Amino acid sequence: AQTVTQSQPEMSVQEAETVTLSCTYDTSESDYYLFWYKQPPSRQMILVIRQEAYKQQNATENRFSVNFQKAAKSFSLKISDSQLGDAAMYFCAVLQGAQKLVFGQGTRLTINP
């Protein structure tokens, strides 16, 4: 079975600092995709960044970047220059096979002004 683990239930960071959220996963497939979603208090699920497993280069979207370690099955999210608007729940997710997007438990990120 495919599993996704986020070992940090809560994280906090000072505004303008950098924070890294951890994610590990388990899959038997060689072709899969990885995502980070943000869920602010509005409950809306917002796609932050995606990574194709066959690409070695780490994905980057403005202040958000990932550290993808395929052999270790690790997919961490780095947020640089943290802003108050980054406060949210963050979910790591793995897409494998025809339909299944599997989520981790989530990490609640607090930004301290």
Next chain:
Amino acid sequence: NAGVTQTPKFRVLKTGQSMTLLCAQDMNHEYMYWYRQDPGMGLRLIHYSVGEGTTAKGEVPDGYNVSRLKKQNFLLGLESAAPSQTSVYFCASSYSGRDRVGRGYTFGSGTRLTVV
């Protein structure tokens, strides 16, 4: 605005009552999904559909039924609600194939259901 619309947004049910959650999308997506979100457990897949008239079970299907009579709508039914079904329910939709990755999933804003 294009997107996924869920109704209702909030609902309180008594144990044993039934209800239907409606999900509608106007993006011509082939695939639709129902997830539930519980504290400390992330989002778990209840049922999904890969096209009009088709449905399949996800990770936690017990106690729920679904129907996809029209491509744009995906209904989630609770026949006899239980307190364990208290949760936030999310509907999502996506394109099929490689577009599913490139364009991602689109989520609704969720339905908070409380069963007392």
